[in-house]
Amino acid sequence: MAVGVLPGQFDGQQPKLFLDSDTDSNSPTLNTPPSPLESVNRPSSSRRPFFWEVVPLCDLYSVAHFILLPSSLRLSYSPVSSRNGVSETNAVKGVNGVNGHQPHPETSRFIEALTNLGLGQSNWATAGVSVFTAILPSTDGYASRSDFLRLRLQDFPFPISKIQECLHVRQKYTACRLSPFAHSEAYLASLIEQAAGLIQWVDLESSVSILDLQQYLLGLTHELRDRLNNAPWLTSQPVARKRVALIRGRPNLTAGGPVYRAARALGLELIIIDDEGHWLQPDTDDNRMHREAFLATDMTEDAGVVDRIVASIVRYPLPIHGVFTLSDNFFVATARVAEALGLPTNPVSAFQTSVDKHRSRLLQDATGHSVARVSSVEELNALLSSPEAAFTPVYPLIVKPTKGWSSECVSKVSSPGDLAAAVAKATARHGSAAVIEPFFDGPEIDANFVLVDGEVLFFEIADEPPCQADGKDAGVEATFSPEALTLPSALPGKEQETVRETLRVLLVKAGFRTGVFHVEARVVGSEMEYRDVGKGVVDLVVRGSLGSCREDGAAMVSKAECKLVEINARPPGYRVSVPSRHTYGIDFFAAHMLAAVGDHDRLRLVARSFDHAAESRTRGAQYWSRLVYVPAPKEGVVRWPSGLSPCEELKTRRPDLKERIVVAVDYCAPGDRIGLYTDGARTYVAHLLVYSRVSRRDAIEVGDEVLQAIRIEVEGE
Structure with a gap:
């Protein structure tokens, strides 16, 4: 018995499967009530059950699903064909094969096509249902990158056994002609041979019901659509070697x-x-x-x-x-x-503005009343004592080096007595001057842009929960070192649009037109604020209606404003880029290099996020994620008592958390000497990215649990 699927436009409905014409009218179809797959195999059958379907996924791709039953459910194998279940090869050589001998059951044209791609029979379980999916681009073109499929399928909710990418970068691909009626073994093998990529999913249990199999294929198709719908793999023009x-x-x-x-x-x-x-x-x-x-x-x-x-x-x-x-x-x-x-x-002047925090501050706020630049404590004292000086410090305020990164030597100053100490700390770093500017009270964010000629190709916001210096009683020694990042942002859509347009205008005003930019900012007057939402979980919640008063008695601003903190004319750092790559499918480093060589065509291709649009989830994110920074617990020498790194030891000890960890990176090795602070910022010893397909709060709770559970052994002096 051979089973196929009538190709048809994917409309979110259950696939309509049919039985080949050689089966009798009493044979069950996949539209029958739930029953084990064993029921479709008749003991007297001389053929293995074999299901398949071709689905037009979107304008860019079709997919072909193939389902092969395990050896425990098949007595012998005869490949699918358009008539009588006889393979084209056997139709020529005789039903018993060459010289009248029965061919090996696993040497069909279709099996050979899989084997040639490294997906041979040795990978198949003897008691599971094997499922394969071929990715078939709808048009001709040239491969834009060689790991496209792995990037788009990362953290796929259905377990994957293997991904085979069949296209090398720059390789020409010719779209195959899909026939609504051809279902011979040769035709199915040709779909495998002409696929741009092939996915072998982890085998299903042989007891899976036909209805469950239908739902499984429907779920696969939906998820593939969300990942591939807006993401071209191919370019229309040849890709130049650069x-x-x-x-x-x-x-x-x-x-x-x-x-x-x-x-x-x-x-x-x-x-x-x-x-x-x-x-x-x-x-x-x-x-x-x-x-x-x-x-x-x-x-x-x-x-x-x-x-x-x-x-x-x-x-x-x-x-x-x-x-x-x-x-x-x-x-x-x-x-x-x-x-x-x-x-x-981009112009040299644009970079000169971005690396000078005083110049970048002036993109939004004029120097004078609230912004000043000094090169020493002596210059600060002269400025404060000068009757002609327009600068009038309003506390709290921020003091930071004009040249610096990673929150190094950035201080929150809440009283005049701490101002000189903050300036001394800032000017000692990199030998640069210090910029004094207002402290913007509001949710802190990281905003990442991909631009081409000033046009926003991709934009995202990551929420930074309060850090040490955000505390009401934080002193000059408190740091602005981040503690976590949460994606997608919980800010209201209108505030996210305000952030997007405000920062885009500032980037263009600075002189930037094309590239990747990591911008730090705060949202003043936001409808949201950080509070304990229960069980120690701190997250953004609605303050209340606009015009009401905050808990401290201050009137709320009637309209949110985005205030620039700094511009980094590069992708976010390697650890901060991890959430974007996994949550949205955006490879910032690829975009950065394509901008550098002026390849705008491929730059537009790599800036396509996923197309997930589930209710209550920001469009483009496949899940909620939380990046957790693990700080050094104390000064001393790092030890690995178990012989495993802290991240690996955690995953071994807590398999429940391991399932929720996407990425875990240790920074230290046994014998490394660490301190609590490095260059005025917190010392981190690891980072981990966790995810949730349930809710943002669930992702935060998992991240908090990971931070509490990880063990960093440091032997003190």
Whole structure:
């Protein structure tokens, strides 16, 4: 008996399955009441039950589902065909095969097609129902990246056994012709052979009912649609081979891995420019996996560094089409290198504004009454004592280095007595001046943009819960180091739109047009505030109707405003980019490199988020996620008593939490010496990303439990 599915437009209804014409009228279909799959196999049958369906998923793709029953339910195998269940091969050679011998039951054309893709019979359980899905793009084109399917299917709610991507980057794909009537084994094999990608799902139990199988396929199809509906894999024009230089290679593979993998998937040849002695310099097999070449260059931050980098690039025998950096202190130098070589870049002046927190502050607030810049405590005292000075500090306020990152040496000052100490701390870092600005009271957010010519291709907001310095009694020593991130944002839609447009205008005002930007801001006068919502869970909740008073008696602002904190003209850091990649399917590092080489066509493709639109969930997110930072518990030397890293030990000890952890990264190894603070910011020893398909609160609760359960052993002095 062979079973197929009539192809038809996917409309969210149950698939209509039919039995091949050689079956009798009493054979059950998949539309019958629930019953085990064993019931469809007649003991006298000489063929294995074989279900399949082709579904037009959207304008971009069709999918073909194939279901093979386990050996325990099949006596022998004869492939599906359009007539009498006889394979095309046997129709020519005779029903018993070549020379009258019975062919091996697993050597059919269809099985060979699967085996050739590495999905052979050795991977199939002997007692489970095997399910495969072929991804079939609807048009011809060129593959934009080689790991497209893995990126779009990450954290898929149905367990996956294996993903086989059949297209290399730049490879030409020719769409196959789907026939509504062909269901021979050769036709089905051709669907496998012409697929852009193939998914083997974890086997189902052999006792699964036919109705449950229907619901399973329907769920697969819905989820695939949400991930592929708006995400083209192919470009209409050939993808040019390009080479891009990373100025300042990453300090280790943990931080650099996402960059190197993205370059490889995009087919970009990666050149590393850094000091002599960098770990990527040796020409080893491992290093060649990550970069094409290493150009040793003196990276001393002096007046000649741009000329030295340009000289290294000019000496390289192959053309380099773009340069980029992920190091904040090299933004301006990298832009100058690009300008000198005529490569794609935003203006040098834009980067000069972004790296100077006083200049970026002036994009939104004029200097004078509430904003000042001083180079020393002496200059501060002179400013405060000058009768002509327009600056009048209003407490609380913020003091931070004009040059800096990661909340280093940023202080909240609540009284005049702490102002000088905060300025001294800020000016001591990087030898830069200090900027004094208002403290904006409201939910803190990270806003990430992907722009092309000023147009927003992708935008997201991550909510940062209150940190040490947000406390009412926080002193000058309290830090603004983040403690967690939650996605998607709980801010009302109108406030998210205010954030989006306010920050986009400021980016363009600074001079930025194309690229990836990580912007920190606060929402003043938000309808939301952080409160304990029960059981120690702190999250954003509605303050009350506009115009009412807050608990502290202050009148609420009638309209929310977005106040810029700082602009980072790069993707979020490697750990902060993790939630976006998993929650929305956005690879910021890929976008950053494509912007650097001026490949705007593929930049538009990689900036497509998922298309999930479930009620109460922000469009584009596949679930709610919580990024948890694990701070050092005390100063001392790190120990691993169990022999496992803290994250691995947690997952071993708490398998219930392991199921909810998407990513877990340890920063320290046994014997490492750590302190409570590093460069004025909290020292973190790990980060973990957890998820929930239930609710935002559930994600936060899981994150809190992970933070409480993880064990970091530090041997004190």
